Amino acid sequence: MAVTLRYGWTTGACATAATTAAYTALLTGTFPDPVQIVLPKGQRPSFALAVERLSDQSATAGVVKDAGDDPDVTHGALVRATVTPGRAGSGVLFRAGPGVGTVTKPGLPLSVGEPAINPVPRRMMREAVADVATRHGGTGDAVVEISVDNGEELARRTWNPRLGIVGGLSILGTTGIVVPYSCSAWIDSIRRGIDVARAAGRQHVAGCTGSTSERVAAELYGLPEDALLDMGDFAGAVLKYLRRHPVPRLTVAGGIGKLSKLAEGHLDLHSGRSQVDLAAMAETVRVAGGDEALAARVAAANTALEALGHCQAAGLPLGDLIAERARRTAVEVLRDAPVTVDIVVIDRAGTVVGRAG
Known part of the structure; x- marks a missing residue:
């Protein structure tokens, strides 16, 4: 029986709901609870308020983020909006309150020094303030401070720390809705990481499948933190974005299991969406001159690491062979982009067991 996962709300949607309630209270003296907002695609969800505070010149409302069934680090976070009157003609100005970051590096869709409140949530909040002003006779000039406990x-x-966003979280979301186990947030972070590296003038970036491969890449090449891309399983996201926004050199670093999938042409390396092909690995061994007994042991192995062990014992460089095939896949995806690619294959301990390029 299929299980239907529950959708949730982005920090941008929560900030918009809190802003709507706070500005309404500032104009009318009363907080709407629940408060309804309009999402970019027209949905009209309602949010219960967890915080209401009103004074002569400010109003604060808070909404607890519900990420649904997505394992989001901000699930359960209290997102607050404090709204104060703005000077005439100023429109809506945004401030980063406690727990919301500030942009310190170029390359993001926000200028250095700006609160880390992304463009779509800003638009949602501006539209909400304009709507409340129309309904309740306000000017629409307001200072909106967003904070996250x-x-x-x-x-x-x-x-955020790697992207140069300091002091807290980003207020995110393009639809207002969190899709459970969606890849979009991670892929967006990869793209922003490449943007920041390019803006910093980096000539070499590394897409790494995890913390061990990231450490190895940093040690091998002396790469700074903003040149290290936590690509996880999303090799395709790194390669396709670099195809459009090239950096002169790319290293792809990861464990032999994940990179064997890239070698077979898979761009999503998650175990639920691609599998280690031991039969293909055995054929690679045969083509490289390994005897049939070794190929049979590789085909019967439980894991890529076990297959690697068999090949190391026989003196056959399986890691290098997989690295070269993975490099071919990467070059094919990059097409004619001016990006030089090398591959680093490691074992669980972080020992380099294969390289190409």
Whole structure:
């Protein structure tokens, strides 16, 4: 029986709901609860308020983020909006409150020094303020400060420190809706990581499948943190974005299991969406001159690491062979982009067991 996963709401949607409630209270003296907003695709969800605070010159409302069934680090976070009157003709100005980051590096869709409130959430909040002003006789000039309780701590578990967003989280979302186990947030982070590396003038970036391969790439090439891309399983996202936004040199680093999938042409290396092909690995061994007994042991292995062990014992460089085939896949995806590619294959301990390029 299929299980239907529950969708949730982005931090941008929560910030918009809190802003709508706070600005309404600033104009009318009353907080709407629940508060309804309009998402970019026209949906009209309602949000319960967890915080209401009103004074003569400001109003604060808070919404607890519900990420649905997605394992989002911000699930359960309290997103607050404090709204104060703006000067005449100023429109909506945004401020980063506690737990919301500030942009310190170029390459993001926001200028250096700006609060890390992304363009779509900004548009949603501006439209919400304009709608409330129309309904309740306001000017629409407002200062909106967004904060997230414990946001600075939560941000350490995101890409923000590497992207140069300091002091807290980003307020994100393009649809307002969190799709459970969606790849979109991770892929967006990969793209922003490449943007930041390019803006910093980096000539060499490394797409790494995990923390061990990231450490190895940094040690091998002396790469700074903003040149290291936590690509996870999304090799295709790195390659396709670099095809359009090239950096002169790319290293792809990862464990032999994941990179054997890239060698077979898979661009999504997740175990649920691609599998290690031991039969193909055995054929690689045969083509490289390995005898039939070795090929049979590789085909019967439980894991890519076990197959590697058999080949190492026989003196056959399986890691290098997989690296070369993975490099061919990467070059094919990059097409004619001016990107030089090399591959680094490691074992679980972080020992380099194969290289190409």
